[in-house]
Amino acid sequence: MSIRILYLDDEIQNLNSFKAAFRKTYSVFITDNPEEAIRIIRDEHIQIAIADQRMPEMTGVEFFAKIKEEYPDPVRILLTGYSDLHTVIEAINSGQVFRFIDKPWDEDSVKHAIQSAAQHFETKMELKRKNEELNRALAELDSFVYSISHDVRAPLMAMWGLVNVARMDPDPNLRSELLDYFEQSIQKLDGFLNSLLDFFRNKRLDTVIEEVDLRFLLDDALALHRAHPSNQDVKLQVHIEDQTLFYSDPHRLRLVLGNILTNAFTYQKMNNAEKRIEVSMVADSEKLDFKVSDNGIGIGPEHIPHIFKIFYRADTQSQGAGIGLYVVKEVVEKLKGKIIVESNRNEGSTFHVIIPNHKF
Amino acid sequence: MKVRIIILDDNDIDLFISEKVVNRFNHQIEVKSFTNQKNFLEYVQLSQFEEQLRQVFLIDLKLVGETGLDVADYLYLQTSIRKDIYFLSSTIDQRDLEAVRRHPLVVDLLTKPLQAHHLSRILS
Numbered sequence: 001m002s003i004r005i006l007y008l009d010d011e012i013q014n015l016n017s018f019k020a021a022f023r024k025t026y027s028v029f030i031t032d033n034p035e036e037a038i039r040i041i042r043d044e045h046i047q048i049a050i051a052d053q054r055m056p057e058m059t060g061v062e063f064f065a066k067i068k069e070e071y072p073d074p075v076r077i078l079l080t081g082y083s084d085l086h087t088v089i090e091a092i093n094s095g096q097v098f099r100f101i102d103k104p105w106d107e108d109s110v111k112h113a114i115q116s117a118a119q120h121f122e123t124k125m126e127l128k129r130k131n132e133e134l135n136r137a138l139a140e141l142d143s144f145v146y147s148i149s150h151d152v153r154a155p156l157m158a159m160w161g162l163v164n165v166a167r168m169d170p171d172p173n174l175r176s177e178l179l180d181y182f183e184q185s186i187q188k189l190d191g192f193l194n195s196l197l198d199f200f201r202n203k204r205l206d207t208v209i210e211e212v213d214l215r216f217l218l219d220d221a222l223a224l225h226r227a228h229p230s231n232q233d234v235k236l237q238v239h240i241e242d243q244t245l246f247y248s249d250p251h252r253l254r255l256v257l258g259n260i261l262t263n264a265f266t267y268q269k270m271n272n273a274e275k276r277i278e279v280s281m282v283a284d285s286e287k288l289d290f291k292v293s294d295n296g297i298g299i300g301p302e303h304i305p306h307i308f309k310i311f312y313r314a315d316t317q318s319q320g321a322g323i324g325l326y327v328v329k330e331v332v333e334k335l336k337g338k339i340i341v342e343s344n345r346n347e348g349s350t351f352h353v354i355i356p357n358h359k360f
Numbered sequence: 361m362k363v364r365i366i367i368l369d370d371n372d373i374d375l376f377i378s379e380k381v382v383n384r385f386n387h388q389i390e391v392k393s394f395t396n397q398k399n400f401l402e403y404v405q406l407s408q409f410e411e412q413l414r415q416v417f418l419i420d421l422k423l424v425g426e427t428g429l430d431v432a433d434y435l436y437l438q439t440s441i442r443k444d445i446y447f448l449s450s451t452i453d454q455r456d457l458e459a460v461r462r463h464p465l466v467v468d469l470l471t472k473p474l475q476a477h478h479l480s481r482i483l484s
Contacts, residue, residue, distance in 0.1 A: 146453065150422065154371070154450040154472075161377035161473025168384050181373045 002027050003118045004045055008037040008063065009052040009079070021107055026114065034063050041067060046074045047121045048114060050101075053080035053087060061091045068096065073124065075117040079103055140310065144196075147311045147322075151192045155185040195323040198255055202331050207249045209358045214242040214281055214288070217250060221257040222279070225265045234265060239280040246283040247358045252331045257290065259324040260351045264294040267349070272296075287337075288355045295348040304341060328353075362413045363483065364390040368400040368431065369420035369448065378418065378448070378474040385479045397423065397431055401438070408439050415441070416482060421449040421456060421469065429463060436465050446482065448472050 004027045007018050015030040022028050029040045034057055041049060049067070051060035058066070064076045078100040080088055091097045098120060099113045159182060166178050218240065225231050261279070268275045275295065282289040299307060306312045308329040311322040332339045335355050343349035365382050369375045375393050382391045392407075394400035407415065417435070421428040428447050435441050445465050449456060450472040460469045470478050 149451045149453060154374075157450040157472045158371070158373045158377065161374065161381075161475075164473060164475060165377055165380045165384075169380060177376075181376060185373060 003047055003114060005029065005048045005050060005114065006031075006037060006040050006044070006046045006074070007050045008032070008034065008055075008060075010055040010057075011052070014052070018110075022110070022114075025111070034058055034066075037063070038067060038071075041071050041074060048077060048117045049074040050077045050079060052103075053078055053084050059087070061087060061096055064091070064096045073121070075121045075124075077101060077113055077117055079105065143310050152189065155189040155192075158185045192323075195327065198327050199323055199330070202252060202255065202327060202334065205251075207252065207334060209247050209249055212246050212248050212250045212253060214246055214283055215240055217254055217257060218279070218281055221254065221261050225261060228265075231265050234268065234275040234277055237276070237278045239278075239282075241282040244283050244285050244357070245359075246288055248288070248335060248355055252335060253288075253355065255331050256328050256353055256355075259328045260290075260292050260353070263324065263351075264292050264296065264349070267296040267298075268294065269297055269346070283357065285357055285359065287357055288353075290353045290355070291350065293348065293350040298345040298347050298349055299341070299343040300345045304343060307341070308339075362390070363388075363416065364392060364407070364413055365416045365418060366400070366404065366407075367391065367393040367418045367448075368395075368397065368423070368428075369393070369418075370395050370423050371420065374420070374448070374450075374472055374474075377472075381474045381476060382479065385476050397426055400431070401434060404435065404439060404441070408441055414444065416444040416446070417441070418446050418448050418470070418474070421447045421460070429459060429466075432463055432465050441465075443467070444482075446470055448474060 002025065005022070006029045007015060008031055009015050009018075010032050012032060015032060019028050019030050029044055029046065031037050031040060034055075037049075037051070040046060049064070051063050053060040055063075060078045060080065064078070067074075068076075076097045078088060078091060078097045079102075080100055081103045088097075088100045092100065098117055101110055101113050162178055162182055162185070166174075218238070222236070222238070225234075226236070261277075264277045272295070278291075278293045280289070280291045303312075308325050309322075310326040312326075329339065332353060332355070335358075337353060337355035339354075340352040341349065342352070363386075367375060367378050369378065372395065375395060379391050379393055382389055392403065394403065404415075404417075407413075419428040419431050423431065428449075432445055432447075435445065442465065444467070446467055447460055447469045448471075449469055452469065452471055457469060460466050
């Protein structure tokens, strides 16, 4: 993509000759109006802003001072004659401008200034991206510490409590109940640790694109749930169209499928006589369309904006750690797909995932 | 005086443990347990007026949907209960502890699992 440059000057002739000289190499936007220049910076993702120092309404330095706060990203270059040397030195020293070009300009020195400004811009943007990533990682770490103290300790403390109960109450009838609870606590802890591992695997491992056997992937994800005794009364309807070869990261797809299906099975209405889950998977050369609908407990409108947040739990029936859907969202983002949720409390939910076909 | 311990905890296992511990500690103590805020509050609305009875509240701090602190707020605003309110939590997070200390109604935060020594301290 070519470098996007704004040039502000009160002399139309300068503007036109600048455009003529550089429009083939760069994307050039010109104007003689400072207000219009601000609009262009706002709307056109300008990387480099060049302004003439001597203009009737305001000087170039004043213009830069004006845009600096709101639009700090574009690198600023001042065009000026030697007579303004004092202004220029001050502008550079105070950080208002990155470079200055003396008038009348020649093509080579402008090109040179633009190249180094573009490099500077890239470095700045890279730093900004890294900072955002870092802040996000720190925020995640914070939530993790908090959640680990709760989600790891809670089942452990429950096990400790169960041991206490077993010690003080020798009633043999109590034994099987205690063991059931013990097992539940162990499963809960194990489930939490597994979802933590999923989360970090998605975070750290590179995406590996290969041909995906969608049918196998779905059967595999469904097999676990089908076998589970508590799901025997769930009516499952599966629709697959996988004639087109589909390329993506099968391990990450498995996470998406697995987590969404787990939710569909878990959040059924307990006493519903007609528990129902519909799964549809349609692949074409562009994308995979994966849709899971259930008639379970659904999600209230107040929770929907938050369900993809880490450690968010929407309901008392919720057994999970609040990581599953967060991982789904992260994976879908990584695979450059999107996810849409429709849900009504007591009526059920539909999770619709679209993943692009990463053909070679 | 008769003692009744009212427990609100949406975790079945923890609730089971708490009930057992109270029964074992003193089987004359009546235990009422709830997994859901609504039923708990409805019960308390009525039971607060019973006489010759000391009611002690053990509320799970991390209730899903609402926190234990919200429930304590409700008790403060909607009932005349002013004492014997305790929180249960499996973790002692500094932030939680401070929030609990700031609440005018709550006496203390007890670390799960509930144990006999907690009860001796509360009831002494």
